[in-house]
Every structure is written in C-alpha cells, then in structure tokens.
Amino acid sequence: MSADRAVVLLAGKVHPRVRERVEAEFDALSIDAADAGLLSDETRNRIRGVAAATRISAEFIDSLPNLEVIANFGVGYDAVDAAHAATRKVMVTNTPDVLSDEVADTTVGLLLNTVRELPKAEAYLRAGRWVTEGAYPLTSLTLRGRTIGIFGLGRIGLEIARRLEAFGLSIHYHTRTKRSDVAYTWHEKLIDMARAVDTLVVIVPGGAATENAVNADVLAALGEQGVLISVGRGSTIDEPALISALADRTIAAAGLDVFADEPNVPQALLDLPNACLLPHVASASVSTRNGMADLVVDNLREWLAGRPAITPVPE
Numbered sequence: 001m002s003a004d005r006a007v008v009l010l011a012g013k014v015h016p017r018v019r020e021r022v023e024a025e026f027d028a029l030s031i032d033a034a035d036a037g038l039l040s041d042e043t044r045n046r047i048r049g050v051a052a053a054t055r056i057s058a059e060f061i062d063s064l065p066n067l068e069v070i071a072n073f074g075v076g077y078d079a080v081d082a083a084h085a086a087t088r089k090v091m092v093t094n095t096p097d098v099l100s101d102e103v104a105d106t107t108v109g110l111l112l113n114t115v116r117e118l119p120k121a122e123a124y125l126r127a128g129r130w131v132t133e134g135a136y137p138l139t140s141l142t143l144r145g146r147t148i149g150i151f152g153l154g155r156i157g158l159e160i161a162r163r164l165e166a167f168g169l170s171i172h173y174h175t176r177t178k179r180s181d182v183a184y185t186w187h188e189k190l191i192d193m194a195r196a197v198d199t200l201v202v203i204v205p206g207g208a209a210t211e212n213a214v215n216a217d218v219l220a221a222l223g224e225q226g227v228l229i230s231v232g233r234g235s236t237i238d239e240p241a242l243i244s245a246l247a248d249r250t251i252a253a254a255g256l257d258v259f260a261d262e263p264n265v266p267q268a269l270l271d272l273p274n275a276c277l278l279p280h281v282a283s284a285s286v287s288t289r290n291g292m293a294d295l296v297v298d299n300l301r302e303w304l305a306g307r308p309a310i311t312p313v314p315e
C-alpha cells in the first residue's frame with residue numbers, strides 16, 4: 001500500500017468494474033464485511049472509503065475509525081446503516097438515475113410476462129408441445145383495461161408510470177406526499193389505492209417504514225383479477241400473505257424480482273403456477289451495471305478528494 005493513496009475497502013462481492021477501478025485509483029483491500037474484525041488495527045485505521053456490495057452494519061462502521069465514505073452499489077441502500085453513518089459523519093452514496101430506464105423497462109416486461117404468461121408459453125414451445133398438443137392455451141389475464149397503482153413514485157416509479165401510460169392504462173400512485181408535477185391519481189393511503197386499482201406495482205426502496213406494507217388486506221383489496229408486481233425490495237411484501245393470496249386465488253398473479261430473504265426463495269412461491277419469478281435482475285444489463293459501477297467509484301473519488309459527493313443518499 002502506498003502512503004499517499006486513500007485506502008478503500010471492497011466489501012462483499014463487488015462488480016468487476018468497481019474492483020478494477022478501485023485497484024487502479026486507490027489502495028484497495030478486499031474483505032467480506034463480516035470479516036472486518038480480522039483486519040489489524042493499523043489497517044482498519046487507514047481505511048477511508050468502502051465500496052459496498054454487502055450489508056454495512058453500525059458495528060462495521062464503528063470498526064473503521066477513519067472512515068469517510070460508503071459508496072453503495074445500487075439505488076436501494078437498505079443494507080447500509082445510513083442513519084448510523086450520519087451520526088459518525090460518514091457520507092453514504094448510492095447509484096440513482098443510471099438504472100432508472102433499465103429497471104422501468106424490466107418492470108413493464110415483468111408485468112407483461114406475468115399477465116400473458118410468456119415464460120410458460122416459451123417453455124411449452126421448447127418442450128415441443130405446440131407440435132404435439134396444438135396452440136398454447138389462451139391466457140385468462142391481459143394488460144388491456146387494467147388500472148395501475150404504483151407504490152413509490154420516485155425516479156423509477158415515474159419512468160414506470162410514463163411507460164404504462166403509453167400503453168393506454170390509467171395510473172394511480174401512493175406516496176407520503178402528493179407530487180405537484182404529475183396528473184396521476186394520488187392516494188394518501190396504500191389500502192385506498194389498492195381498492196381503486198387491480199394492478200399494484202411496488203417500487204419503494206425498502207427499510208423499516210414500508211416493511212410488510214403490502215399485507216393480506218392490501219392484496220385482497222386488489223380483487224380476484226389482481227396482479228402484484230414487486231421490483232423494489234422484498235421486505236415491503238408480506239411474503240406468507242402473498243403466498244396464501246396466490247394459492248387461494250384471492251389475487252390472480254404476481255411477478256416478483258425481489259424477495260424477503262434473497263437469494264432464498266420460499267419453495268411455496270416456486271410451486272405456484274401464477275407467480276412469475278426473477279432473480280433480482282431489474283438493473284442487470286452489462287451497460288447499466290457498468291454505469292452503476294462507475295458511479296460508485298466516481299463518488300469515492302470525489303468525496304475522498306474533498307469535493308461534494310455526486311449522489312449522496314437523501315437525508
């Protein structure tokens with residue numbers, strides 16, 4: 001390690017471009033966050049930045065006395081104890097904007113795949129069943145005529161709304177405060193929105209405030225034609241309630257890119273034919289992930305050079 005370059009810790013399984021750039025621009029150390037206690041005091045004292053691809057707890061932050069910045073890979077930073085970082089005056093950054101279009105596109109794709117059951121139709125063809133059994137059965141669900149409720153109308157939610165509006169669908173949203181820059185129908189309460197729509201798209205960033213917010217009552221309010229699409233954080237959905245709602249056909253179907261205990265997906269969900277399940281891939285294209293990686297390292301570079309962070313997380 002050279003004495004004049006800042007020491008940056010690569011915490012968790014970081015994106016290869018983050019690793020490559022951090023190794024080129026800083027003195028890089030690699031470690032599982034959980035192993036921080038294994039570092040010598042001298043090394044821990046030298047660490048000024050963390051590129052985070054894992055949980056960053058208060059204890060972990062406290063184990064690094066000279067830490068200045070935690071750059072989180074992802075717009076969602078629920079894995080970082082940002083409140084504790086603030087008390088230590090440690091800057092936390094995330095990666096907004098660079099992934100909004102990708103996540104919005106994928107969300108629309110997931111919704112279409114969920115209602116038109118395209119993965120099942122493809123599996124049918126690949127198994128040769130078109131030849132032996134004839135046309136794939138008609139789907140009972142369609143996107144036509146649906147009323148969309150978006151839970152979370154931030155940057156990504158807005159892009160989802162714009163796309164679905166172009167499909168000719170009417171858009172409702174639930175956020176804590178009404179936005180003055182959109183004409184979509186606002187609901188102060190999630191349950192009221194769920195009663196007014198049949199398709200709920202969840203794109204809130206997770207955290208304690210929204211934990212299990214999509215519960216049995218919200219799901220039941222969507223009705224028997226109801227569809228849930230979840231692309232924010234799994235913690236927002238009461239997963240056992242969702243499994244029951246899908247099994248009992250209280251709602252018709254769900255498309256999920258995020259889960260409560262990733263990468264573990266409950267077997268009961270995997271067994272359900274009316275669930276379309278993806279392994280958290282909404283932002284997972286090469287170009288978007290490279291953009292996120294660059295923003296992680298650019299944030300580290302700016303802050304450690306004494307300049308403002310590019311994308312600090314909201315206070």
Ligand code: DGY
Nearest residue numbers: 073074075076282283
């Ligand atoms: C994010 O950026 O928070 C996404 O969930 C990562 O794909």
